[in-house]
Amino acid sequence: MLTQAPRGTKDVLPGGSYKWQYLESKMRKAAAEAGFREVRTPVFEHTELFLRGVGDTTDIVTKEMYTFKDKGDRSITLKPEGTAGAVRAFLESNLYAEPLPCKMYYLAAPVFRYEAPQNGRLREHHQFGMECFGAKEATADAELILLAYHLLKDLGVKNLSVNINSIGCPACRGKYNEALKSFLHEHEGELCEDCRARMDRNPLRALDCKKEKCQMVVKNAPSLLDWLDDDCKAHFEELQACLKAEGIPFQVNPKIVRGLDYYTRTVFELITNTKDGPLTVCGGGRYDHLVEQLGGPEIPAVGFGMGIERVLMLLDMEGIEIPEPTLYDVFVTYMGAHRMDAFRLVQDLRQKGLKADMDHCARSLKAQFKYANKTGARVTATLGDDEVSQGVVKLRNMENREEVTVPVGEAADAVRRLEGLE
């Protein structure tokens, strides 16, 4: 118990963190190319932020939040998603007073949802997310979808399908909701219990209910796309035109609804088909009224979140290898009496920019070589009686066994030559 990570959490261990760093470097690069700069916001926020932002009827808020009282009797919640915190930071520092759009991204930000963990679903997971404030045109939506798409493609994710939908603005969605409600009421008897229960509160959810009988009903339900007003329709068409112009495959999927209340117009998900079924790896959309709803000016915005663990899982399933950096350029081996000489040589090599280490466990020379081999060190540098008395060090390329003896002071350059770095 004591040594077991809490349910639904996972350690990233020293032997695996390079995979995260690899993804992060790709994400930073993609973001920078599009003018997004990093934002870092707290892991927890006032509960109120999510009640008002995410929506107090959503599953996330009603049953999945990590909420607690702090010692000052404030209700605090661990972030269940990334957007609300970004909006809060944007407002608190009046970033809307600067030239817009304001583009930001967050990297491997932890988010928490209290759910039953299973494959690809954790209670704490990490998201890469991008948010763009102050851009109302569909090119901004398209830009984000393309960024996410190209990023995943570059990483090697296969079977990626881009699903887009428009859920309109509050005005046209309100009208549609009424139409959908009356349709659902007509077919009430054919719906599952869940859908009946939530049909007045959140009728949209019935559209993506997985139950077969609900799917039968919903198939003939009115489509939101038919209820979009002229502006929303034009916006959605422009988005599609952008995606077509860039030649990326996508499909309009009216069932994409998203579990967060703040979305308007564009919603999208990037879904991969795995052997275990479809898996959403990235989801997002436009939220033109969230900033205002949280007490700010009317500023349209659009963004997405991407699950880091899910990306890693997909790469793993595809058998895509992420290059693992070498641990050591050079490993210093030594005879027992010369530990201090080895120590000083290691420090010197590090000063000269090489990844260097030595044995700290009083191992035999043979064992030191074994260890060096296991860590993947490219070169060993040996200090024995002969070397120390002559002020030299014997280098050995661990791949081709080539050996060379050089003065200690020239070790770093010689290591580089031996590794073929120069």
Place this chain on the structure above:
RNA sequence: GUGGGUAUAGUUCAGUGGGAGAGCGUCAGAUUGUGGCUCUGAAUGGCGUGGGUUCGAGUCCCACUACCCACCCCA
């Protein structure tokens, strides 16, 4: 929250009511200062927790807990 499965060494797992094991990994050796291959040896176990049945339980029964999987929802 509902249903199913699993729980034995660091790890993957065998173990048919009666001596707690194997592969991999770790460590050490195979003569005097050199790794990968091979060989030899060693260390590491409250058999998830608590009850029960039995002369005897890792093994059968019950409860609890944890983990995995599915549903729901999502990233």
